[in-house]
Amino acid sequence: MNGTRMRVVVVGAGLAGLTAAVDLVNAGAVVTVLEARDRVGGRMHGIPVSSGISADGGAAYLGVRHTELLAQLREYGLGVASTEMAGDSTFLMAGQRTTTPGRVPPLGAVALGDLFDRLDEIVASVRTDAPWLSPDAERLDRISVAQWAADVIDHPDAQTFLPLFLGEMMAADPASISVLHMAFYLSSGGGIRYLNAFEGGAQQWRIDGGSHLLCEALADRLGDRVRLDRPVLAIEQDRDGVTVACGPDSEGISTTYRADRVVVAIPPLLAQQIEFRPGLPEPRATAATGRGCAVKVHLSYPSPIWRDSGLSGWSVSAQGPLLSTVDDSPPDESVGILTGFVTGAAASAFSAMSEAEQREAALAHTRRLFPQLPAPSQCTVTDWLSETYSKGCYAALFGPGDWLRLGPSLIEPHGRVHWAGTETSLEFFGLMEGAIRSGRRVAAEMIAAGISQTDSRKVVSR
Numbered sequence: 001m002n003g004t005r006m007r008v009v010v011v012g013a014g015l016a017g018l019t020a021a022v023d024l025v026n027a028g029a030v031v032t033v034l035e036a037r038d039r040v041g042g043r044m045h046g047i048p049v050s051s052g053i054s055a056d057g058g059a060a061y062l063g064v065r066h067t068e069l070l071a072q073l074r075e076y077g078l079g080v081a082s083t084e085m086a087g088d089s090t091f092l093m094a095g096q097r098t099t100t101p102g103r104v105p106p107l108g109a110v111a112l113g114d115l116f117d118r119l120d121e122i123v124a125s126v127r128t129d130a131p132w133l134s135p136d137a138e139r140l141d142r143i144s145v146a147q148w149a150a151d152v153i154d155h156p157d158a159q160t161f162l163p164l165f166l167g168e169m170m171a172a173d174p175a176s177i178s179v180l181h182m183a184f185y186l187s188s189g190g191g192i193r194y195l196n197a198f199e200g201g202a203q204q205w206r207i208d209g210g211s212h213l214l215c216e217a218l219a220d221r222l223g224d225r226v227r228l229d230r231p232v233l234a235i236e237q238d239r240d241g242v243t244v245a246c247g248p249d250s251e252g253i254s255t256t257y258r259a260d261r262v263v264v265a266i267p268p269l270l271a272q273q274i275e276f277r278p279g280l281p282e283p284r285a286t287a288a289t290g291r292g293c294a295v296k297v298h299l300s301y302p303s304p305i306w307r308d309s310g311l312s313g314w315s316v317s318a319q320g321p322l323l324s325t326v327d328d329s330p331p332d333e334s335v336g337i338l339t340g341f342v343t344g345a346a347a348s349a350f351s352a353m354s355e356a357e358q359r360e361a362a363l364a365h366t367r368r369l370f371p372q373l374p375a376p377s378q379c380t381v382t383d384w385l386s387e388t389y390s391k392g393c394y395a396a397l398f399g400p401g402d403w404l405r406l407g408p409s410l411i412e413p414h415g416r417v418h419w420a421g422t423e424t425s426l427e428f429f430g431l432m433e434g435a436i437r438s439g440r441r442v443a444a445e446m447i448a449a450g451i452s453q454t455d456s457r458k459v460v461s462r
């Protein structure tokens, strides 16, 4: 960048916004990151689960194809820990508890094979670089996965398995996503087998110490360019630049920032809550994407004691609340952590319960799954559906009609406003890898724009 330095405000200090901010600073821009919460990281969040130990309340897993994420971890001196899967799996199907060496629930192998063949067929037909241009895109975008399943899946075992699979992969209720979104998501993430696998797949590792450490490292590099407690309410463009207005912080102070360009690095549903002047064009202004539905439950034990009985801690249940569990204990086994996933329709019901009811339901389920275990010393619930600045997770869900309406303009800048966030990445959409790639893409887009500059002043008003 030559001449006056470009001034950029980045809205959102999640992985996408922080990545974009670092790239822009490295390119010589003057950057301010405005974050609504009192912490960075967004959907990457460490929660205390035992004295001095935290677990991933949000994003956790990564695999070998997450090349940008692995490169960032190396750059910031962070390591990975393998997801421990040795031992038997536990299944609760039709009220029946079984333990077996395999990872797949004891359902008809032929029925599940047929289901995967059907899914493979649709996934292969979708254009990941432009899902809305896929052959048959209109039909696939019109129907929900639940409608599609009712038409093409006969076997009750496949009908049982599909919602469990989509809950685990996408935190989605089949009634709320289009077939096009399901196929796109599975393809974008590397295909069904890669996404679904632990060893060699997308769940091979966790970030050692927690995924939030990466966001904290990026924020450290940015220093006081990152401003917490700054909920952006309005973005107004004029001939010379952009004014970004934040609502009152915890001390009741509202702030306003001037910039040449703005990166909005938050999910589309949250971006729609910001007042834009001039207003966003259709369909960005109104096409409301669905919310991913996931609640995480962490159960703490003195050590991974299920391993003593030859169990991996991995479980799948046909009925909630904990549709699956996985062993997320730290590598040194100083504490045992079982992570339970409440996803899809079960998550909406769970989120509506009181905290006491959630704990009781989770503990009762754990007793059925692992009767040999003592009660956990701690049960921590992280409910993403009720998080004002996430509104669900793992990522936005595109329902019938959304891809054809929104897809073509998803990353089209609105004047001086540019878009990032994992929901704007066609590669690894919804994942940490997608967030980084979106941040890289938007920074490159702005650097290429190479605009001339104005002043970036902060105005404080009470």
Ligand SMILES: Cc1cc2nc3c(=O)[nH]c(=O)nc-3n(C[C@H](O)[C@H](O)[C@H](O)COP(=O)(O)OP(=O)(O)OC[C@H]3O[C@@H](n4cnc5c(N)ncnc54)[C@H](O)[C@@H]3O)c2cc1C
Pocket (backbone or CB within 6 Å): 011, 012, 013, 014, 015, 016, 017, 034, 035, 036, 037, 040, 041, 042, 043, 044, 057, 058, 059, 060, 061, 062, 230, 231, 232, 233, 265, 266, 267, 270, 274, 294, 295, 296, 384, 389, 390, 392, 393, 394, 395, 420, 421, 422, 423, 430, 431, 432, 433, 434, 435
């Ligand atoms: C339970 C759970 C499990 C997951 N599992 C995985 C996994 O295993 N592997 C994986 O790769 N991914 C996983 N994900 C997804 C992953 O977390 C996201 O893809 C990624 O973190 C998204 O980053 P982002 O920067 O795009 O968005 P976000 O992390 O949502 O960041 C947006 C930021 O903007 C802030 N913000 C929102 N509105 C405003 C506003 N008006 N003003 C200012 N700031 C605002 C938010 O507070 C937030 O910090 C999971 C997510 C969750 C929650």
